[in-house]
Amino acid sequence: MGLVKDAFLYVKNLRKVYPPDILALDGLDFQMREGEFVSIIGPSGCGKTTLLKILAGIEDYQEGEVYFEGNRIFSNSDWRRSVIYQDIRLFPWMTARENIYFALENKDLGRKEAREVAERWMRVMEIDGFADNYPAQMSAGMRQKVGVCRVLASDPDLVLCDEPFSALDWTTREFLQWEILEYWQKNKKSVLFVTHNVMEAVYLAQRVVCMTARPGVVKEIVEIDLDRARWNVPRDSKKVLEASRYVARLIEEEVAKASQMERELGY
Numbered sequence: 001m002g003l004v005k006d007a008f009l010y011v012k013n014l015r016k017v018y019p020p021d022i023l024a025l026d027g028l029d030f031q032m033r034e035g036e037f038v039s040i041i042g043p044s045g046c047g048k049t050t051l052l053k054i055l056a057g058i059e060d061y062q063e064g065e066v067y068f069e070g071n072r073i074f075s076n077s078d079w080r081r082s083v084i085y086q087d088i089r090l091f092p093w094m095t096a097r098e099n100i101y102f103a104l105e106n107k108d109l110g111r112k113e114a115r116e117v118a119e120r121w122m123r124v125m126e127i128d129g130f131a132d133n134y135p136a137q138m139s140a141g142m143r144q145k146v147g148v149c150r151v152l153a154s155d156p157d158l159v160l161c162d163e164p165f166s167a168l169d170w171t172t173r174e175f176l177q178w179e180i181l182e183y184w185q186k187n188k189k190s191v192l193f194v195t196h197n198v199m200e201a202v203y204l205a206q207r208v209v210c211m212t213a214r215p216g217v218v219k220e221i222v223e224i225d226l227d228r229a230r231w232n233v234p235r236d237s238k239k240v241l242e243a244s245r246y247v248a249r250l251i252e253e254e255v256a257k258a259s260q261m262e263r264e265l266g267y
């Protein structure tokens with residue numbers, strides 16, 4: 001598939017330098033169709049977060065073309081492209097419910113409808129039981145659930161995930177993995193999911209984009225041929241394990257390069 005500017009998401013020859021001279025991305029090409037679930041994996045420091053920030057419009061870049069639904073992205077953020085971070089910051093002076101209401105305020109929903117949407121999502125995410133708690137009164141897992149709920153309730157067209165479940169216990173992690181899969185599948189939404197967990201990358205996505213060590217470019221894109229209804233696919237099925245082994249090998253090569261580079265450069 002050739003790159004086309006009117007693709008859902010189009011990134012061509014993207015180059016990002018942090019001052020004074022840290023080259024984070026150097027000529028990254030990538031595109032995504034509407035309705036896809038794509039994961040991105042690569043060694044630590046290869047520019048994954050940088051890429052997501054550029055796509056979210058909260059980081060600039062020096063060269064390249066970045067288009068979303070035919071419109072150029074350059075330091076212009078928009079709720080239609082929302083990021084789920086590893087450590088979501090909630091407003092500490094607002095309850096869980098108020099944090100979620102707040103996210104819906106800049107949408108074209110009436111007040112009543114916004115509340116209905118928020119309440120429905122809180123039930124789906126099983127956080128209705130602590131809706132009146134403040135962030136300080138919640139566990140890290142609960143806070144992350146509220147944060148994910150806030151993003152999904154605002155119904156973005158593209159959900160950008162930056163290792164969103166990496167710090168969570170397995171039960172919460174698995175719960176949120178199912179929620180994001182269901183959001184994608186039921187609502188025909190598009191998800192770009194950064195993770196350093198090979199099994200997670202493979203199990204969730206239709207394509208896994210493997211990045212090189214810094215400066216990050218795309219090393220290889222691995223197509224994952226699994227049933228869209230993932231509840232029909234055991235995590236230890238042959239296809240999942242084979243694809244995971246393949247992706248793991250690609251990443252191990254890059255991790256080795258990254259640590260070699262660290263030794264040579266001293267950082």
Ligand SMILES: Nc1ncnc2c1ncn2[C@@H]1O[C@H](COP(=O)(O)OP(=O)(O)O)[C@@H](O)[C@H]1O
Nearest residue numbers: 018022024043044045046047048049050051214
């Ligand atoms: N604000 C910044 N200023 C300078 N260097 C940065 C900044 N943010 C990230 N970097 C550097 O850019 C590279 C890519 O970082 P990042 O995108 O966070 O990687 P990843 O998310 O893949 O771990 C790293 O070498 C990192 O140290």
Ligand SMILES: [Mg+2]
Nearest residue numbers: 048049050162
């Ligand atoms: Mg990162």
